[in-house]
Amino acid sequence: MKHFDQRWQICATHARQAARRDEESPFGFASRVASRAREAQPSPSDLISARQALVWLGGALAVLALCAALELPHWHGEPPLQTGIENAVAQLVWSL
Amino acid sequence: MNGDEFDVAQCLRRVREQDLEAARVLVERLYPQIIRIVRSHLPARAAEEDLAQEIFAKLFARLDQYEQRRGVPFTHWVSRLAVRTCLDALRAERRRPELRWADLPDEQAEWLQFMLADETPPPEASPTSARELLEKLLAQLPPADRLILHALDLEERPVKEVAALTGWSVTLVKVRAFRARRKLRKLALVFKENHPYETL
Numbered sequence: 001m002k003h004f005d006q007r008w009q010i011c012a013t014h015a016r017q018a019a020r021r022d023e024e025s026p027f028g029f030a031s032r033v034a035s036r037a038r039e040a041q042p043s044p045s046d047l048i049s050a051r052q053a054l055v056w057l058g059g060a061l062a063v064l065a066l067c068a069a070l071e072l073p074h075w076h077g078e079p080p081l082q083t084g085i086e087n088a089v090a091q092l093v094w095s096l
Numbered sequence: 097m098n099g100d101e102f103d104v105a106q107c108l109r110r111v112r113e114q115d116l117e118a119a120r121v122l123v124e125r126l127y128p129q130i131i132r133i134v135r136s137h138l139p140a141r142a143a144e145e146d147l148a149q150e151i152f153a154k155l156f157a158r159l160d161q162y163e164q165r166r167g168v169p170f171t172h173w174v175s176r177l178a179v180r181t182c183l184d185a186l187r188a189e190r191r192r193p194e195l196r197w198a199d200l201p202d203e204q205a206e207w208l209q210f211m212l213a214d215e216t217p218p219p220e221a222s223p224t225s226a227r228e229l230l231e232k233l234l235a236q237l238p239p240a241d242r243l244i245l246h247a248l249d250l251e252e253r254p255v256k257e258v259a260a261l262t263g264w265s266v267t268l269v270k271v272r273a274f275r276a277r278r279k280l281r282k283l284a285l286v287f288k289e290n291h292p293y294e295t296l
Contacts, residue, residue: 004281007211010218012249014207015227021135023128026145030127033149034119037156041114 104170112159123152129171130178136246137182139189140235147185151178175261179243186239195232197290204229212288236283241276248273 102125110118127148134147155177162173200208203225210216230250234242243262247253255273259266 003214004211004284005277008277008280009249011207011211011226011230014218014223015230015250016252017223018227019224023131025124025127025131029145029149030120030123033123033152034116036149037119037153038114038116040153040157 108159108162108170111156119156126152126155126171126174129174133175133178133182136251137179137186137239137243139185142185142189147182150185151181154181172260176263179261183239183243186242195236195287197287200229200232201225204232208233208287212284233280233283237276237279240272241279244269244273245276245280 107118107122107125111122130148130151131144134144134151138144138147155174158177162168162170197205197208203219203221206219206221207226207229210219227250234246234250237245244258247258247261248255253261255266255269258264259269262269264272
């Protein structure tokens with residue numbers, strides 16, 4: 001086994017002499033691959049739609065932020081119902 | 097766009113503009129380079145055309161990434177992509193095909209006998225059978241080892257080129273080649289112990 005490496009190299013030298021197999025692309029292969037690649041890529045209309053969607057999303061977020069900014073000064077953490085209304089509701093429920 | 101007139105930059109520009117004809121020409125141009133890599137690193141149960149197609153799909157999907165890495169020749173970038181895809185396919189192969197004496201055609205068995213014996217002269221068997229046997233022996237090794245020995249011994253690529261192709265350092269390529277050869281010797285030893293003939 002000590003000569004294995006040398007014999008491997010001899011065998012490799014012979015192997016390199018083996019005739020190369022055909023390296024031409026099979027008929028229709030290039031057209032098929034090119035078409036699939038084109039289909040996989042987003043079309044210009046898809047890109048435009050995606051860009052428009054982003055613009056709309058940005059606009060909606062801006063409106064939301066504006067509303068929040070306008071509402072914030074009036075927010076004091078008040079209870080949902082005034083005391084008087086709360087009592088009236090409680091009396092109504094009690095009488096029922 | 098044939099022969100020396102082929103302008104890679106112009107072709108790539110047209111492909112990016114979704115020119116179908118340019119994409120077709122690019123595939124035809126790169127096919128020999130890619131199919132050589134695929135045949136060298138083909139998993140046992142994969143069809144070479146399917147793997148080549150997968151490589152081309154990745155190539156077109158990542159074409160914009162190539163532009164960012166200036167200074168790297170396009171063919172090197174393609175080779176690297178192909179090698180990585182093949183390695184992934186080989187790693188996905190759960191079980192490597194087992195090599196048995198009984199399954200070897202006579203000519204391949206003669207070459208194996210020559211490699212395992214100490215004083216046998218090289219057989220008269222054809223170079224094709226030698227190549228097929230080496231491919232089968234290499235298929236027994238882990239993907240990275242197979243890649244290294246195939247590139248160094250069967251394709252006679254310089255270490256530097258293999259390093260560029262794989263993205264590994266020159267030292268790592270040498271270390272991996274050394275370890276791969278050691279694994280191959282062990283494999284050969286197992287074969288020798290299980291050899292059916294008494295002539296060895």
